[in-house]
Amino acid sequence: MSHEPKTYDLIVIGGGPAGLNGVTTACILGKSVALVDRHHELGGAGANTGTVPSKTLRETAVALSGLRSRDLYGVDLSIRREATVSDFLRHERTVKSGLNAMFAQQLDAFHAEVFFGDASFVDPHTVHVRTIPKSQAQDQHKADAARDNGELSIRGENILIATGSSPVRPAMFPYGPGVYDSDTLLDLVNLPRTMAVVGAGTIGSEYACTFAALGTKVYLIDSRDVLMSFLDSEISRALVTEMERNGIVFHWKERAVSCTMNEPAVPGNPGQFTLKLSSGQELTVDEVLVSVGRHSNTESLNLPAVGVRIGGHGLISVDSSFQTNVPHIYAAGDVIGFPALASTSMEQARRAVRHAFGMGVYTGTPQLLPHGIWTIPEIGMVGETEDSLKAKGIAYVAGRASYADNARGRICGDTHGFLKLLFRLPDLELLGAHIMGEQATDVVHIGMMAILAQAGARMFDETCFNLPTLGALYKMAAFDAMLNAERTAGIPAAHVLK
Amino acid sequence: MSHEPKTYDLIVIGGGPAGLNGVTTACILGKSVALVDRHHELGGAGANTGTVPSKTLRETAVALSGLRSRDLYGVDLSIRREATVSDFLRHERTVKSGLNAMFAQQLDAFHAEVFFGDASFVDPHTVHVRTIPKSQAQDQHKADAARDNGELSIRGENILIATGSSPVRPAMFPYGPGVYDSDTLLDLVNLPRTMAVVGAGTIGSEYACTFAALGTKVYLIDSRDVLMSFLDSEISRALVTEMERNGIVFHWKERAVSCTMNEPAVPGNPGQFTLKLSSGQELTVDEVLVSVGRHSNTESLNLPAVGVRIGGHGLISVDSSFQTNVPHIYAAGDVIGFPALASTSMEQARRAVRHAFGMGVYTGTPQLLPHGIWTIPEIGMVGETEDSLKAKGIAYVAGRASYADNARGRICGDTHGFLKLLFRLPDLELLGAHIMGEQATDVVHIGMMAILAQAGARMFDETCFNLPTLGALYKMAAFDAMLNAERTAGIPAAHVLK
Numbered sequence: 001m002s003h004e005p006k007t008y009d010l011i012v013i014g015g016g017p018a019g020l021n022g023v024t025t026a027c028i029l030g031k032s033v034a035l036v037d038r039h040h041e042l043g044g045a046g047a048n049t050g051t052v053p054s055k056t057l058r059e060t061a062v063a064l065s066g067l068r069s070r071d072l073y074g075v076d077l078s079i080r081r082e083a084t085v086s087d088f089l090r091h092e093r094t095v096k097s098g099l100n101a102m103f104a105q106q107l108d109a110f111h112a113e114v115f116f117g118d119a120s121f122v123d124p125h126t127v128h129v130r131t132i133p134k135s136q137a138q139d140q141h142k143a144d145a146a147r148d149n150g151e152l153s154i155r156g157e158n159i160l161i162a163t164g165s166s167p168v169r170p171a172m173f174p175y176g177p178g179v180y181d182s183d184t185l186l187d188l189v190n191l192p193r194t195m196a197v198v199g200a201g202t203i204g205s206e207y208a209c210t211f212a213a214l215g216t217k218v219y220l221i222d223s224r225d226v227l228m229s230f231l232d233s234e235i236s237r238a239l240v241t242e243m244e245r246n247g248i249v250f251h252w253k254e255r256a257v258s259c260t261m262n263e264p265a266v267p268g269n270p271g272q273f274t275l276k277l278s279s280g281q282e283l284t285v286d287e288v289l290v291s292v293g294r295h296s297n298t299e300s301l302n303l304p305a306v307g308v309r310i311g312g313h314g315l316i317s318v319d320s321s322f323q324t325n326v327p328h329i330y331a332a333g334d335v336i337g338f339p340a341l342a343s344t345s346m347e348q349a350r351r352a353v354r355h356a357f358g359m360g361v362y363t364g365t366p367q368l369l370p371h372g373i374w375t376i377p378e379i380g381m382v383g384e385t386e387d388s389l390k391a392k393g394i395a396y397v398a399g400r401a402s403y404a405d406n407a408r409g410r411i412c413g414d415t416h417g418f419l420k421l422l423f424r425l426p427d428l429e430l431l432g433a434h435i436m437g438e439q440a441t442d443v444v445h446i447g448m449m450a451i452l453a454q455a456g457a458r459m460f461d462e463t464c465f466n467l468p469t470l471g472a473l474y475k476m477a478a479f480d481a482m483l484n485a486e487r488t489a490g491i492p493a494a495h496v497l498k
Numbered sequence: 499m500s501h502e503p504k505t506y507d508l509i510v511i512g513g514g515p516a517g518l519n520g521v522t523t524a525c526i527l528g529k530s531v532a533l534v535d536r537h538h539e540l541g542g543a544g545a546n547t548g549t550v551p552s553k554t555l556r557e558t559a560v561a562l563s564g565l566r567s568r569d570l571y572g573v574d575l576s577i578r579r580e581a582t583v584s585d586f587l588r589h590e591r592t593v594k595s596g597l598n599a600m601f602a603q604q605l606d607a608f609h610a611e612v613f614f615g616d617a618s619f620v621d622p623h624t625v626h627v628r629t630i631p632k633s634q635a636q637d638q639h640k641a642d643a644a645r646d647n648g649e650l651s652i653r654g655e656n657i658l659i660a661t662g663s664s665p666v667r668p669a670m671f672p673y674g675p676g677v678y679d680s681d682t683l684l685d686l687v688n689l690p691r692t693m694a695v696v697g698a699g700t701i702g703s704e705y706a707c708t709f710a711a712l713g714t715k716v717y718l719i720d721s722r723d724v725l726m727s728f729l730d731s732e733i734s735r736a737l738v739t740e741m742e743r744n745g746i747v748f749h750w751k752e753r754a755v756s757c758t759m760n761e762p763a764v765p766g767n768p769g770q771f772t773l774k775l776s777s778g779q780e781l782t783v784d785e786v787l788v789s790v791g792r793h794s795n796t797e798s799l800n801l802p803a804v805g806v807r808i809g810g811h812g813l814i815s816v817d818s819s820f821q822t823n824v825p826h827i828y829a830a831g832d833v834i835g836f837p838a839l840a841s842t843s844m845e846q847a848r849r850a851v852r853h854a855f856g857m858g859v860y861t862g863t864p865q866l867l868p869h870g871i872w873t874i875p876e877i878g879m880v881g882e883t884e885d886s887l888k889a890k891g892i893a894y895v896a897g898r899a900s901y902a903d904n905a906r907g908r909i910c911g912d913t914h915g916f917l918k919l920l921f922r923l924p925d926l927e928l929l930g931a932h933i934m935g936e937q938a939t940d941v942v943h944i945g946m947m948a949i950l951a952q953a954g955a956r957m958f959d960e961t962c963f964n965l966p967t968l969g970a971l972y973k974m975a976a977f978d979a980m981l982n983a984e985r986t987a988g989i990p991a992a993h994v995l996k
Contacts, residue, residue: 017965028981046965047905055966056909095908102903343962343970359992362960372964380964405600407545408940410593411554439940442906445969446943452961453951462860463950464841466870466878467515467544468553471943472841483526494857 008034010353011127011156013119013301016044017051017342018162018333020103022349027110029357034154035112036119036129041096042103044164045334046342048096049183054206055374056092057186061213062376064088085191088214092186115154120302124326128153158328158356161308161316162349163301165294165334173259178270179288182207192216192286196275198256200227202373204291205239208248209376218248219283221275225252228373232385232434234420239436242377242416254278259288296335313337320364322352330356339369370448372441377417380444383432383451384422395425397489399457399481403437406476407468414438419473421447421457423481425489427497428457435473443470450474456498457482506532508851509625509654511617511799514542515549515840516660516831518601520847525608527855532652533610534617534627540601542662543832544840545594547681552704553872554590555684559711560874562586583689586712590684613652618800622824626651656826656854659806659814660847661799663792663832671696671757676768677786680705690714690784694773696754698725700871702789703737706746707874716746717781719773723750726871730883730932732918737934740875740914752776757786794833811835818862820850828854837867868946870939875915878942881930881949882920893923895987897955897979901935904974905966912936917971919945919955921979923987925995926955933971941968948972954996955979 010026012019015037026033041048064087107114117131129152167181175181180188182203193216197208200222212218220243227236227243227250240250254277262284264271275283296314303310309325311317315337322330330352333345344365354360373379389396403409403417417437424431433447450459460478465471485491508524510517513535524531539546562585605612615629627650665679673679678686680701691714695706698720710716718741725734725741725748738748752775760782762769773781794812801808807823809815813835820828828850831843842863852858871877887894901907901915915935922929931945948957958976963969983989 052905052909052966055905059909091911095905098908099905341962341965343965346965347962366961369962370964372967407550407553407593407597410596411550411557413589439937441964442937442967442969443940445963445967445972446947448961448963449944449947449951449953449957452957453947453953455947455951459947459950463864463946464839464845464867465943465946466868466939467840467844468550469870469940469943471940474943 005126005153005155007155007157008032008113009156010034010158010160010356011036011154012160012162013127014044014162014164014297014333014335015039015042015103015114016162016164016333016345017046018164018345018349019044019160020106021346022160022162022332022353023112024106024110025350025353026357027112029353029359031357033110033112034115034156035107036115036117036127038116038118038132040116040132041100042107043096043099045183046345047099047103049186050203051342052099053092053096053186054182054203054210056095057088058206058210058213058374058376060088060091061210065213065215085189088191089186115152118300120300121306122153124306124329125157125159126153126155127159158330160349160352160356161298161301161324161329161331161335162333162345163297163335165296165340167291168293168295170290170292172256173288173290174261174273178261178273178286179259179290181290185289188287190270190286194285195219195287195289196221196273196283196285197289197291198275199290199292200224200250201291201293202228204289205243206374207289207291209243209246212243212246212248213376219251219285220248221251221254221256221277223253223255230371231379231381232420232432233387235379235381235434235436238416238418239375239377239379242436243375246376251277251281251283254281294334294340296337298335321355321360322348323355328356339365341369341371344369368448368451370444372444374441377414377437378440380435380440380442381433382444382448383430385432385434386422389422389431394431396422396431397425397428397481397485398422399477399479399484401473401476401480403470403473406470406473408470408472409437411468412438419443419477421474421477421481423457423478423485425485426491428481428485428491429454429498430456437470439470443473446471446474454498456496457485458496458498461493503624503651503653504532505653505655506530506611507654508532508656508658508854509534509652510658510660511625512542512660512662512795512831512833513537513540513601513612514660514662514831514843515544516662516843516847517542517658518604519844520658520660520830520851521610522604522608523848523851524855525610527851527857529855531608531610532613532654533605534613534615534625536614536616536630538614538630539594539598540605541594541597543681544843545597545601547684548701549840550597551590551594551684552680552701552708554593555586556704556708556711556872556874558586558589559708563711563713583687586689587684613650616798618798619804620651622804622827623655623657624651624653625657656828658847658850658854659796659799659822659827659829659833660831660843661795661833663794663838665789666791666793668788668790670754671786671788672759672771676759676771676784677757677788679788683787686785688768688784692783693717693785693787694719694771694781694783695787695789696773697788697790698722698748699789699791700726702787703741704872705787705789707741707744710741710744710746711874717749717783718746719749719752719754719775721751721753728869729877729879730918730930731885733877733879733932733934736914736916737873737875737877740934741873744874749775749779749781752779792832792838794835796833819853819858820846821853826854837863839867839869842867866946866949868942870942872939875912875935876938878933878938878940879931880942880946881928883930883932884920887920887929892929894920894929895923895926895979895983896920897975897977897982899971899974899978901968901971904968904971906968906970907935909966910936917941917975919972919975919979921955921976921983923983924989926979926983926989927952927996928954935968937968941971944969944972952996954994955983956994956996959991
């Protein structure tokens with residue numbers, strides 16, 4: 001530790017979606033980059049505990065349980081009773097390790113230096129790394145990439161903090177086998193017969209749907225009485241109906257007040273857990289998932305030493321270039337808070353790094369953010385909701401199209417899905433697109449493109465879509481909106497401007 | 499037949515995608531409409547023998563054969579040996595009869611009159627209908643909708659011809675059990691072990707892929723040496739590679755010169771067929787599909803009596819409003835030829851009918867037509883190909899993104915798929931999008947929207963896509979194109995206009 005620390009154009013702390021994109025963006029600009037990650041598994045929550053694994057497990061669950069196929073092929077594809085949790089997670093592990101390897105190759109190809117360890121600031125340009133010994137690495141075969149054990153310091157002209165967030169863990173829960181947060185859930189060994197999910201946010205709702213599809217009886221507990229209130233309220237209500245149809249039991253306006261482990265019926269077997277709710281009701285279940293929010297990972301960074309300002313909930317404050325109050329220190333991703341999606345985190349990091357090197361083309365997080373929710377059925381949304389339009393006093397007309405009226409919807413057996421488009425009156429420019437149903441998270445991008453291009457009902461009405469596809473729902477919904485605009489606002493189709 | 503024929507604002511001949519859309523468009527405009535269809539099953543080739551059934555059977559085949567799942571879930575979902583052809587077709591029949599019922603309900607709700615029978619012109623405004631007795635109806639439970647047997651005449655202020663097309667049936671083939679065209683293929687009883695497909699157009703290629711996925715050894719014979727030459731040539735070559743990987747054997751630059759049925763090995767069993775090819779090679783197979791083109795259904799209409807002009811290949815000639823040379827007689831769909839897709843046929847009929855009633859907003863078939871090919875893997879394309887850009891002398895740059903580098907691609911197990919985008923130099927406006935891989939026929943609509951809006955690389959680069967989705971491939975491909983534009987044409991990202 002006596003020699004001068006090596007200096008890089010950029011140090012990135014955290015190897016999740018934001019951090020990795022920060023590294024590759026700088027490398028493409030020809031800069032020298034060091035990445036510090038504590039996990040020995042690149043990809044962060046995006047690849048390892050959050051976005052990708054939950055979606056992968058969901059795909060596996062949907063396929064194995066035959067939800068897509070039941071009543072569909074005249075052949076029983078319903079859930080294999082002999083399937084083990086290991087079967088369900090095998091594909092998840094394949095995808096995860098494939099992504100880990102891909103990220104490692106990318107960093108290698110870009111000649112980025114990678115340090116596996118904990119980072120903390122020594123001064124505004126110097127980061128101290130306590131490398132994590134291989135023996136403590138979470139995943140042995142990844143540990144080969146680990147540097148020699150010990151301590152070192154590195155120097156960065158610029159530094160990007162992308163350390164992400166962790167689940168909030170209320171102290172009342174006896175975490176361990178049977179009681180999980182979203183980071184530890186995939187450690188489960190047995191497929192539970194019954195499960196309580198505390199918190200019906202995106203993560204809680206997605207896992208509730210996945211486990212319900214695997215045959216688990218799921219109780220979903222939330223302190224509110226609206227499911228994901230950022231959704232268009234018609235979609236939110238329709239999703240509740242579908243989740244109930246899939247066997248999920250909602251406990252609205254309830255909080256968990258205690259969670260205790262029961263004596264196992266057979267000594268040596270795992271015991272069940274009893275949750276007491278605020279209403280006094282008790283639920284006894286095999287397993288519990290606590291999903292009540294996330295907090296930024298900033299504690300161990302020693303930020304006070306460099307004067308980086310922290311806002312509410314431990315979030316790092318940044319400007320529209322993702323610069324902190326210390327100009328050469330940037331932050332991106334979950335660590336700066338909303339919207340905390342892998343997609344936005346990646347884009348934020350790109351913008352931060354381009355700005356740091358004077359190559360800034362765009363600033364800010366894009367205003368128009370699509371949302372994808374991998375519940376069963378899927379949800380896709382972009383732009384305004386009916387509620388947000390009413391709040392802004394913008395006159396609008398809605399157009400709807402049902403999966404049941406679409407040949408592709410019938411082919412894939414999704415008869416409850418629908419697309420709702422919201423157009424501004426009187427010109428019928430598209431302002432919002434909301435979809436519940438198969439492929440919704442991807443199909444919503446068709447609407448996003450139209451909104452970005454300030455296009456409207458006429459563009460959909462004039463064009464052809466492949467048949468049979470779900471994209472054709474847009475044409476049908478736009479036409480429905482044009483009929484509604486004529487009926488309710490007296491605007492004939494020939495007078496529609498957009 | 500002595501009383502005056504009943505007069506309608508519109509008579510539509512043919513109940514396929516074009517005809518049905520013609521009917522509903524007129525009904526929405528408040529017009530009286532009669533529909534004449536010879537099939538007793540509404541929906542035409544789109545719902546009954548072509549578009550939808552082939553796609554439905556494909557979905558079933560892909561799901562049952564476990565192509566999506568093999569190596570994916572750690573559980574054997576591969577083809578059930580005990581599955582019968584009836585199993586494969588059950589879902590197809592469910593979708594078909596669901597669509598038939600939906601169309602019938604729509605017509606009922608709109609108070610359109612439906613005559614099941616053969617139509618022929620008596621004079622330019624009078625159509626003679628020879629109704630088909632119920633006993634001859636293809637599907638007994640649909641036959642209730644049939645009118646009383648016999649003959650009648652109806653009169654139309656306007657007439658839309660939408661009688662579609664039929665497979666060309668070269669005389670050399672002994673059609674019957676074992677030798678099919680695309681209209682009769684779904685009558686097959688046994689799943690063939692070996693199959694020859696004559697003609698590698700869209701229909702032949704799609705069925706070749708479906709049967710290969712069901713475990714049939716497929717030989718695909720074509721007189722050319724390029725697969726679907728309208729595709730971007732890189733996509734065409736990649737598709738050949740994937741089809742060969744799935745076991746399909748191509749016989750390029752070959753024609754069938756004879757096809758004979760062999761004596762069955764066991765008396766009473768079906769015999770095999772021996773195809774002799776132009777090179778002299780012989781193929782002996784269980785079943786043969788002949789898919790060498792389609793011709794318009796105009797013979798029985800008695801068009802000479804009204805002077806409607808017929809062009810080459812029996813196609814009815816129309817102008818950009820789909821008007822024939824007889825002003826009140828329109829034609830739309832397969833009967834007028836290229837592109838002969840369900841999507842374009844529907845739109846043509848809408849435009850024809852709106853024009854007929856002085857409500858024309860748009861004319862012509864939309865210039866920008868997406869193509870969807872339901873091979874395995876799927877193909878989506880829209881706009882220019884590299885070859886068409888070269889032919890037009892337009893400078894361009896390509897950007898590519900691989901499914902293997904996309905988390906969604908990894909989740910769905912598609913590692914050979916890719917998206918290729920073609921941008922005009924120097925402004926990087928998007929001119930073409932080409933995709934091979936899962937969901938390609940839908941994902942291509944994202945690119946279509948961008949092309950319609952005259953947007954380009956910058957719009958994709960600036961925005962966020964849901965993750966993990968296939969839509970995110972656009973952002974990656976656009977960025978790749980921007981790097982290529984800088985490298986090969988010296989255009990830095992900051993100077994990209996679109």
